[in-house]
Amino acid sequence: MLLDNILTLTIFLPMAGVVALFFIGKEKSDTIKYVGIGTTMLTFAVSMVLWLKFDSTTSAFQFARQVPWIRALNISYSVGIDGMSLLLILLTTFLTPLALLGTWNSIQHRLREYTMMILLLEVGMVGVFAALDLFLFYVFWEAMLIPMYFIIGIWGGQDRIYAAVKFFLYTLGGSLLMLVAILTLGYLSSTMQGGRFTMNLVDLYRVGPSLAMHVQTWLFLAFALSFAIKVPLFPLHTWLPDAHVQAPTAGSVILAGVLLKMGTYGFIRFCLPLFPDAAIRLAPWMSLLAVVGIVYGALVAMVQTDMKKLVAYSSVSHLGFVVLGIFAMTEEGIQGAMIQMVNHGLSTGALFLLVGFVYDRTHTRLISEYGGIVKPMPVYAAALLFMSLSSIGLPGLNGFVGEFLVLLGAFKSKILDTYAFAGIAALGVIFSAVYLLWMYQRVVFGPMRAGGLYGGHHLADINRRERWSLVPIAIFIVWIGVYPSLFLTKSAPVAKRIVEQIDAVKRGAVPRYTMAPAPARRMAPARHPARLAAERAGESERLP
């Protein structure tokens, strides 16, 4: 019984923390923190059950539950996970407690509400990765926006309102079109033979690929816009630097670590399997944007003066790799993209934590305000180097595995059919070293400013709590870098399934559903060719 609902438990467990927080006085800040950490750690423990019980031989959705919700529209509460969702859910439940731990003393006012928001955010994030009903997915997708909006808008920096509104409008603008596309897809399903209006993803997996190219293309674009904003894909990225710089540290960690992956997750979960023809057709264009993002993000990151902005732009570059891998549509590319989502969550999450640690001490993030901090903070310097190297993609650490698979996938890809994408993307290898090591040089080495005194405070090295928020991340960084099979075997069936589907579509093995020419003015539901044929044969009464 419990095991049947373990996924639902993972999703909603943080809510229990929210409820508990209602009954805790807002002045008891320590209790609030313990409730926050405790709930998220418990959620992680529960999600570990998913990991342990997961069957990595199948690409089917596991731990699936379906409960009718809005019967009239055939909408149900339907959840289930495959290898990709598993990795991302684990990443979410893993990073959230670490983000809270790493920013223990960073939030001074309205701590209770802040903790609630983080917990609500977790519900939304895990829900997005688990939902198998498009309507439910949309609800989680939008629900998650609200706590993030408040986290930036209330606990953010100087220009937090501007950043929060920009974040909100950007994301909402995209997702409204997605809603239209979702409803259209459900409606198109009802026009098919024996069809009904449905939001069930597994059912729609059969509907989408049979749609005509132009229909697929429009729907693909509507979904893709929403996901591209979230990723963010060049040139839709400008909300990201503002949101990151203004968000409190934990917000940045979760934003970079998990939220951005929802875009790339969406591409793999929806865009590719629902609209394969359109995806194949548009793959070169998506890859082009990805590759431009890789180089552009890296170059712009290089010239940033604010550490957080630098890391934010580096995300644009790194996520470009993920998108490139996805639209290479090869096993290497998609496997690389999926592991790279996890990698980016770990290394960039850690980098944001590290920037947060010095910000807590000095209240500045300007690179020029730092220098020579290796003397007072040697452990910090080592940690920053380690995380930077992970982000640079040094072989032996996690980033390399993902980047290499992506590049290989893009190189092999018959759909992209040119080495140019991978070749240009590989330049990112050079630039990532440039921007991170240059920042490292200016912040950590060189002359020390004011003898290590900032605002009258001596710079203390990172303390035990801060160290322990990094150690688990470091362990996984090495683990994935040295022995990635444990993770890649989980996502392998997903990659295999998607590539097989794409190949089948390319061979033309999927029945095509064409829209009937619309009779004057009124849009008529088009008919399935099989049904038309059946009607002609006078057998229509046998079909429902």
Add this chain to the structure above:
Amino acid sequence: MITFAPLLVLFPLLGFLFNGVFGWKIKNEKLLGIVGSGSVGLSFILASVIFVQMLGVEESARKQSVEVFTWVSTFTGSSSSFSASVAYQIDQLSILMALIVTGVGFLIHVYSIGYMRGDPGFWRFFAYLNLFIFAMLNLVLADNFLLMFLGWEGVGLCSYLLIGFWYDRKFDIGGEEAGSTYTGHAGMKAFIVNRIGDFGFLMGMLLIFVTFGSLRYDSVFSNATIMSVGTPVLTWITLFLFVGATGKSAQIPLHVWLPDAMAGPTPVSALIHAATMVTAGVYMVARCSILFALAPTSMLVVAIIGALTAFCAATIGLVQNDIKKVLAYSTVSQLGYMFLAMGVAAFSAGIFHLMTHAFFKALLFLGSGAVIHAMHEEQDIQKMGGLKKYLPITHKTFVAGALALAGFPLLSGFFSKDEILWNAFIGEHGSPLLWLIGATAAAFTAFYSFRLVTLTFDGKERFDHHHLHPHEAPATMYVPLVILAVLSVVGGLVGIPHVSQLEHWLDPVFDPAKIKLMQTEHEGFGLELLFMVVSGTIALAGIWAARKVYLERPEVAEQYASRFKKLYRLLWNKYFVDEGYNAVAVRPIVKGSDFLLWKGFDVAVIDGALDGSAAFVNKIASVLRKIQTGVAQSYATAIVGGILFVLTWIVLR
């Protein structure tokens, strides 16, 4: 025995973990030093045992590999999808490299115990050194390109860490813009320039996979043998791989990082920036000899770049005054010789020179370290002189190294360099021009090495006696010097053409390439002997000239400097390459990214459009809201007006 091969790599890794994790707590330098050098020593012993065993078996059984675990793969089980393992291959070439790396590495570790004594970062130093040996052994022992790349980037990381080891020190960048900068800058420059090379390696590796469907040496090379000479994709693969080699082995145009890398502690310069890491590019080309043999264009490029580098770096070495800078340019130049050898398909000769160079250049660097130690961190040879009285052992060993470098007849460097020059003349793509460039560079080499010796150890004492009392280094430092000196003198004997076994030892590795090139044993032993005599004469002439000028008539050097002012300035400024790169690449990219991309496109165009549309909506709203006055009468008027309008429209339609 092959089953123990992974241990070769494991010992230094354990040393790294011990020193890296517990080192900061351990104050006992002896323990740290013993663990650090001991782990490398163990690997050396194991490598020797494997080597002896290999001697005992027949030639075909000498190549073996062992797989440890699957590293990077898609794990989808599809046959065509990617998979690469952590797997090691022992063959004639890799065991030779492993012996050099662990043998010279061990000596340098021991030397470092003395050299780094009292340094607060002692533990860190040994941790990095061990990590380096670990990475380097992965590089040479890997049985596939991906694992080689792990080692390749790993040594680059260690190089970065060790160049910037004394992060609070400054160093002189040399040339006219002479200023000083922090050592970290040099480390960063090394890493980034290497990454440019790594980009080439990566591209080559990707192309190899799409061409051959695997990254294992075995399957790649055996599939390559059935391809025809001049297949375009092989030319691309080898050219990309060579870009990687130019980065790691400091060849033109990516040589700029190595001289700056001298900012690191001297044992690092000896181990990483002379004996081992910088030869990785040579090793890689040798390893891929069959691919290069099938790409004549690439071979030619390798030969030309090698010869040019050998020449240009030697000319710069003529005028530098920093003892380590001279040696650095010398290293660049000698690496050029090795690539020249590769380019003319004299693979064994190149590897032979790699080995002898590891001995004598490590010796020279360690000797210079002893000098710098004695001179309290002074590196300017113009401020030395007459040191042989104070540093007798260092002096003798240094001279042995310099003689070997100069190519003094019958020392190690003589045989290996001579063989390269001979092949440059007569080998594949060989030409009299390549020989001439190489021979001229050899003359310069002899000259600058003895300029260095003479200015440092002979002549007047030009340092301040009141503050400096030069003294010989401790035993941990001079014992390695003596061992390396012996190797520099006799190390050449293993590779004397027609006499020794080294060439034939490596034959199985290079035979596939040689068959493709249809290389015949060159007749004319007499001609080869003549070339040997010429090489020897060139070396002796260079040494004689340097002794003559700097011992007897030092004013001649200054006269020449002022007579050829422009040339001197060009050399003194290292051909202005750094300045050129800054002007052409670095500054435009940084400025362009800052003003065009970020402030121009991101902020002005995209956000401008966004904020602009927001402002536009705002503006419209501020106009429209005036309609909403809250006065009921005006609403009523509007309603009546509306109704009238609609009615009129219906009626008149």
